Amino acid sequence: MSRRMACEESGEGGFTMIEAVVALALVTVALAAIGSLVAANVRGARNLEQHVALMRTAQLIVAGLPRGGEPVPGSLAGEVSGHRWQMRISPFVGGGPLVGESRFIPQRVELRVRSPSGAIASFETVRLQSRGDR
Numbered sequence: 001m002s003r004r005m006a007c008e009e010s011g012e013g014g015f016t017m018i019e020a021v022v023a024l025a026l027v028t029v030a031l032a033a034i035g036s037l038v039a040a041n042v043r044g045a046r047n048l049e050q051h052v053a054l055m056r057t058a059q060l061i062v063a064g065l066p067r068g069g070e071p072v073p074g075s076l077a078g079e080v081s082g083h084r085w086q087m088r089i090s091p092f093v094g095g096g097p098l099v100g101e102s103r104f105i106p107q108r109v110e111l112r113v114r115s116p117s118g119a120i121a122s123f124e125t126v127r128l129q130s131r132g133d134r
Contacts, residue, residue, distance in 0.1 A: 054121040057083040057113050071129065082116040092126055104128035 015023075057080050066072055076087040092106035111123045 050115055050117060050119050051121075053081075054083065054113050054115055054119060057081060057085065057115075058111060058121060058123060061085055061087065061111060061113070065127070072127075083113050085111065085113045087111045089127065103131055105131055 060080055061078075072089055074089050076089075078085055088110045090108050090110075092108045105128070107127045107129050109123075109125050109127045111125075113121045113123075
């Protein structure tokens with residue numbers, strides 16, 4: 001076997017430098033795409049946890065309101081687990097005429113909860129206040 005044939009045979013089994021660089025570039029692009037996907041997933045999970053914490057705090061605050069139509073001050077504020085909150089209670093407007101025989105007066109309740117990170121959730125609902133004269 002001649003020397004030239006030995007070189008040609010050994011050269012056929014390996015990769016060229018360009019092929020190796022292209023393969024590394026493809027691996028780099030694939031890893032970058034996977035990293036971007038993982039980062040987006042982490043951000044989504046963090047936002048979801050923050051939203052759940054805001055909802056739980058709002059549920060705790062509403063659960064602490066007096067039941068049975070007892071009077072509540074017009075404005076309340078406080079802090080629960082690092083979440084600051086404000087609540088305003090005002091007469092319900094736009095609900096149509098009040099029923100004369102009703103034992104209750106509708107009130108508008110606005111609740112705003114702010115997480116330690118700065119995210120804010122706002123809620124509006126209607127609460128029935130006992131008239132007290134019945």
